[in-house]
């Protein structure tokens with residue numbers, strides 16, 4: 001028996017892109033395996049395994065009744081539960097469907113005639129913490145590999161890992177990028193939580209806040225600016241809401 | 252001060268020669284898309300002394316965004332080794348206001364015991380300054396900078412059209428020029444002065460520097476702080492691009508084996524929400540308005556009180572970088588004056 005923490009990875013409704021980020025750690029994955037004891041990387045068994053875990057990493061959002069049961073079972077068997085990837089953190093891109101008025105319309109739009117098949121049953125998307133207690137969040141769509149490694153290292157050292165609480169603009173400035181607003185492009189960088197190295201603006205695309213926002217985003221100020229760019233209230237909300245950020249402001 | 256002159260063509264050959272000698276890292280202003288940045292020069296042809304402003308000031312060479320201070324093995328006191336790297340560097344084309352800012356930085360980092368990491372880098376640097384040749388809509392340096400830039404520059408280039416007049420400010424600068432095609436200056440002092448100042452600023456500080464501190468103190472409880480605070484994203488752009496902002500955080504990084512680590516310095520700034528968080532999570536500048544006020548007071552009162560010179564050199568970078576369009580210290584004065 002080793003004294004390394006027993007670690008397992010599980011996925012729910014998602015594209016598995018975050019898993020891929022972990023799998024793509026290349027040589028670091030070998031070093032990572034010196035730190036942790038990987039007991040499960042892909043849920044092949046049903047929820048009936050009796051294995052217990054020190055850390056369970058949960059990817060994906062919760063979209064069905066049966067997901068809840070499986071998730072609660074994992075929670076019961078895990079000392080620490082980590083929601084990794086924006087789908088798990090707050091529902092992520094999957095949460096877009098919640099804007100629709102009825103789930104039947106959503107299903108019809110996506111699956112057409114097959115929408116009533118029982119395995120396609122779905123309810124409004126939930127983040128993991130809407131079903132069970134989450135101990136740690138690793139945001140991003142997909143997650144940032146370096147941040148993932150930092151979190152695992154800090155957990156191994158018994159530290160409480162923290163997320164940066166400053167906007168993406170900080171990392172964008174450090175890279176000496178030309179601000180997209182200078183080119184008339186709307187960017188959510190001033191609201192978005194840093195940690196990705198401002199990868200999108202550094203490559204010419206606006207930030208869409210895929211890591212959620214800082215703790216206290218100044219949404220009022222963003223509404224003012226989008227208003228200056230002649231955005232309607234609906235357009236403003238849609239821009240802010242892509243990755244499940246609540247676009248409402250305090251009056 | 253000795254004045255010499257050199258043709259632009261010979262000046263560029265001089266830069267190329269310095270590059271081929273490889274005695275120091277050679278940095279200058281180059282174009283980046285529609286903007287300009289300080290970067291390593293590949294050829295004198297890339298040097299753009301006609302720039303308006305650079306995105307970041309040259310402070311990044313003396314106070315790097317991330318700098319290793321020491322290396323260690325966890326839980327082993329014996330293992331700690333200090334790290335400091337300061338290879339010689341020569342920087343071409345620093346505008347006079349950025350030099351004035353370096354003067355303030357020098358003062359701050361040599362206060363008390365001094366900061367070896369900064370001081371050593373500065374000792375191994377040679378600074379070749381210049382005067383703006385292009386308008387920049389946010390600049391107001393003329394109303395806040397006196398001649399403190401001469402305290403740090405080694406040489407200053409004055410653009411005379413086909414030639415540069417070189418103001419030889421330091422002994423080190425004079426030695427650097429050895430072997431170049433220099434001539435005696437033939438321009439009158441008036442012509443040189445005109446060439447140094449012919450580009451006028453588009454902005455100005457609405458009050459004189461002498462009364463600015465007292466003026467602001469009188470308005471400590473003015474509504475301006477909340478008005479601008481409400482619009483502020485706390486994004487920190489204004490402090491990161493500022494040549495007189497030097498704040499940093501110190502943290503530790505451990506490698507994946509957990510057997511080796513390093514202590515690093517990284518840029519930080521008072522406009523960020525977590526900057527003033529202390530033990531137990533208490534934040535002594537929790538409100539945006541307080542942070543906005545602190546930054547302005549630091550430029551206009553705290554630094555001048557301590558170092559005699561105004562803490563803002565009027566480069567206009569903060570105003571340019573601020574998405575909310577509120578960061579220029581001159582704007583605060585303007586707002587207060589309008590509301591009186």
Ligand code: SF4
Pocket residue numbers: 014015016017018019059060084085086087088092093140141142143
């Ligand atoms: S967060 Fe993004 S990358 Fe990760 S699983 Fe969800 S959709 Fe895929």
Ligand code: SF4
Pocket residue numbers: 168169170172173177178179180181187188189190198201207488574
């Ligand atoms: S491009 Fe976006 S992230 Fe970068 S500074 Fe501008 S607003 Fe901020």
Ligand code: SF4
Pocket residue numbers: 141168192193196197198199200201206207208209210211
């Ligand atoms: S720049 Fe914005 S959208 Fe892009 S990865 Fe970072 S947080 Fe996500």
Ligand code: SF4
Pocket residue numbers: 489492493494495496550562563564565566567568569570578579580
């Ligand atoms: S406060 Fe603004 S204008 Fe003044 S030196 Fe800093 S960046 Fe330049």
Ligand code: SF4
Pocket residue numbers: 482483484485486487488489490522572573574575576577578
């Ligand atoms: S750049 Fe503007 S919005 Fe950002 S912290 Fe500074 S004042 Fe606030």
